[in-house]
Each structure stands twice: as C-alpha cells, then as structure tokens.
Amino acid sequence: MNKYSNTKATLAIAVASFRSIIRSPSAVVFSLAFPLIFIVVFANIGGSAVTVDVGVAKTCDTTGPVYQVLKDIKVVHLITNLSADEMAKSLSKGNIDAIINIQKNSSKPPYTLNIQYTDASQQKGGILKSLLNSVFYQLNSRGNTSPQPVAEMKATTVSGRKYKYIDFLLPGMLGFSLLSSGVFGTAFVFLGLRLTLVIKRFFATPVKRASIILGEALARLVFSWIGALFIILVGHYFFGFTLVHGVVTVINMLILSAIGLIIFMGFGFIISGIAKSESTVPPLSNIITMPQFLLSGTFFATTAFPSWLQVLSNILPLTYLNKAMRDVAFEGAGLGDVTHDLLILGIWFIVIYAVAVKTFKWE
C-alpha cells in the first residue's frame, strides 16, 4: 500500500472548498461585488461632487489675487456670513472644513494665507491642502516673472502628497472584503460541515484534522487573493489608485491580505463553535464585523471620531490592517515599516486562536 499523503488530502479539500466558494453567491457578493460597488459609488462622490466648505475670517483680505483664485475654484465653497464665534464652533464640529484669513503684507511676500484645519474633517482638509498647494504653485510661478513671489502660505501642517479618496477608500474596501470572507465564510462553512456530518464522514477517512483546517484556509486565501487582486487592478486602472512601487506594492498588499484573512478566520472558527444553527451565524458575525466595518477607518479616517471612540478604534484588528495597507499602498512603506501594526495584529492572532482552540467543535 502506498504511503498516505497528507498533502494530497489537504489539496483535495482545498480544491473542493475553492469550487464550493466560487459557486456560493454570498461569498462572491461580499468579497467582490460589495467592495467594488462601494468603490464606484464613493470614488465618484469623492471625485467630483465634493465641496470643501471654507470659512472666511472677517479680517480676511478679499480684494487681492489670492482670494480671487480661491473664489474661482468650484470645489471650494467660501462662507462669509458667519461670525468669528460661529465660525470657530462650526470648525470644531466639522461643519466647515477650514478657516482662511488672507493678509496683505506691507513687506514681501505681499500676501500671507493663514489657514486653520480641523481634526473633525481631516479628509476635506486634505483635499483643501492639496488644492491650495497647486494654487500656490501656480500663483507663485506666475510671480516668478517678477522677482518676488506673490504670496506665501502659513499652515500648521502641510503635506505635499496629492490626495485621492480612492487611495483611502480602496485599502478599506479590501479590509472589509477580507473581514466578511474570513468571518462569515469560515463560520458558515465549518458550522455547515459539522451540522451535515460532512466532517464526521471525513473522519472516517485517514485525513488529519490539520489537513481539513489547512485545506479550507488555503481555498479561502486563494479566493481572497484573487478578489484582492481584482479590486486593486480595477482601482488602479479605472480609479487611479496609487501603487507607489507597482508590483512590489501589490505583493506587499497581498501578504497583508493573507495576515488579515488568517486573523479574521479565527473569529469565524469561534463563531462556528458557539453557533447552534445556521441562523445564529449572521447575528454573531455581525457583532464581530459591524463595529470593525464602522470604526476601523473603512470609509473615514478614525481621527474623525471623538477620542473615546478612537480608543475603541485603536483596539480593533481591522484598524491596523487598514493602516498598514494604506501605508504600504500610498506611502510606499515596506512590510518592515509597518511592524507596529503587524505586532498588534500578531497579538490579535494569539488571542483569537487561543479562544478558537477552546471553542471550536468538530462534532
């Protein structure tokens, strides 16, 4: 008799599981369709319909060229009818995104733009920043024909990076896709296999338990990788998603995807162990996925939340996956640069699988 091959058994399970996943409508909808729909919807909103509300201080110079240029930018919505007090309040609530105060100087340069951003609206602040950068570049290069620049800008923080919402959105969508596939998919599959006695039938063959887990994980990983690659490529070619180092960035993102998926599958194992029937899987899974979906910076930067909520955000694993993903994708970071995020994900891995080993049921 030939020696029994665990690899062969594992691969057989992986192939079976992969076939089953791609034929399951919910897996395809959650992992591919939803993220893509979100990207299409939000990227288009982010692209054209967005306006940045900018309060104009009472003392602002509204006659000079700087103000005129800002007035001509369609995205910038200048608000002049608020009192200084109201304006400050609106800014702190994020109802307006920034306050500008242009001053005509008696010395050179002739204009100074003082600008106040708000933590409550970081993304629009970011959009404004990049707009102002390009405005100033134009203004000052026009001024280059004369010996002095026309205006200078004074802001607390200025980032030179060109901001695109897709760069923020896509990694979040990838995280969401991995989260739902890992948690819902794993929980449903293992509960289903247990309840329909498929696993029991497997145990009547010489297959090892590790092969069953590994085969399932492998199938889900390959499926998630294909999904991630698809989302990244659609994002890159149709929505201008930034891949700083091209293929290397993509590979790094796929490695991060694998790490994220493995952790999220741990939640799925736990749920499959404590769920009594298939109807209890969705509520349990939602308890895990919804907070992370909303609080881990999938659509909005977590810095937009009040500080007590940020404490919660800063615990969740998806927060760190998203953060690492974004650093890799548009800061051009390597995996070695996101070790802090990876460390916290590593702690999650240990905690989740310690619980999963206790709660998981084979029969």
Place this chain on the structure above:
Amino acid sequence: MVKQPIITVKNLVKNYGDFAAVKGISFDVYDGEIFGLLGPNGAGKTTTLEIIETLRDKTSGEVIVDGFSVDHDADKIKQRIGVQLQSAGYYPNLNLSELIALFCGLYGIDKTPMEMLSKVALTDKAKAKYKDLSGGQKQRFSIATTLINNPKIIFLDEPTTGLDPQARRNLWDLIREIRDAGTTVVITTHYMDEAEELCDRVAFVDGGHIVGIDTPNHFIDELVASGFERKKQVKLANLEDVFINLTGKEWREG
C-alpha cells in the same frame, strides 16, 4: 472451511456520562459475509458501529478490525474500511464527480470519478449535485464513496430507510454484488424482511446487549420449533410482492 473473523468485538462498553449505551457486547463478523446488526432505535447499534469505525471512543472492551486494534491503529483501520453514515451530507455546491475526486484525495487513492460512478450506475449523474438525487441514487452514491479505497469491510447504517420497494431491491442487488466481489458488509436495518433476504448472519441488539446471533434461517427454524405460530396463516406471497408485480421490478429514477 473455517470462517475467519475479520472483526472481533469483546466486552464492548460505552457510557455517555451516567447512561450506558452499550453494556458489554461481544461478537465476530466473518470475512466475506453480510452481517446485520438489528434492533430497535436506541439499542446501541449506531454507537457500536461508530466505535468499530474509529469515529467514537469506547469506554472499555476490545475491538479488532482486520487484525488492527481501534486503540492503536485507528489510521490503519480507516484505510481498510468504507463507512456510510446515517443521514450524512456531502460537501456543498459540488457535483458527484467532484465529490468522488475529493474522497479520492482524502483516501490518497488515484481513481477516476467515472470508474467509481459506474460501479453504482450513476455515470449519467456525474454533473448532478447530491441534493438533486433521488433517495435511491443518494444511497448508491454514498456506497460509491465507501468503495473508493478498495475496503475489506464496508459499514452501511440503515441504507434503505425511506426507499421505495424498487429502489430497495436495487440496493440489495448492489450490496450482494459488493459481497460477492469479496468485501465484508456490516449493515443495520429496521426491516426484518430485508435482513432475512440479505444477511448471511444477524445479531439482535437490545438495551445495549446482544440478545441473539445466528443465521436468519436458523433463528426462524428455532422459533418455529419452539411451537411459535403466526396468528394468520402465511400466504405464498405478501403485499410487497403484489406491489412489485403490479408496478414492475424496474427501478426508476425520481
């Protein structure tokens, strides 16, 4: 010819907490026979089978399958047996060919799905899903999955429950073919006509004990010799014979 035991069960006990499901049973299954495990629900049949199949731990006793002990060589036993579970499902969303391919991988055996499906006359259903099969087809498919590793013994747990008379007869033929090809068959059933027709020997299990073990013929002769008489005189045919006679022996899909 001396019959060789291929399964030996000695003083098998299984307790679930305070409840004793199997209370010290012993029996042998001979190589190449169809052995029936009969008894009412909850008698301990399935528990006994699952212990022999290495799917369940025993509390005490000894079980030897084809020379291997369930205590030490569960993996060797698994490679030598085929198991059909009562009401077990199959991996979702896969067709029959793909399921056979999966089981080939699980057993580490290279066989083509068509080879296995042809043994149970299901080649035309190769692309069908398990859930879309009729009751009889489902049972035949289950039996196909038990034959992949050329087992020495197969275990069938109530394979004919819920089948119509034609499908039942069809399955009996299949089980006899398997026995004639040299495979030992251990079967449980609630239908005594089936056991009488199919089994070479039967054991009656009740309340966790074996209350009798012999050939069906011998049991019946013994009972008759003890003076037992049916209240109603047995006719030369029964209603099932009428059913088969009226609707035809041909087994139909559906």
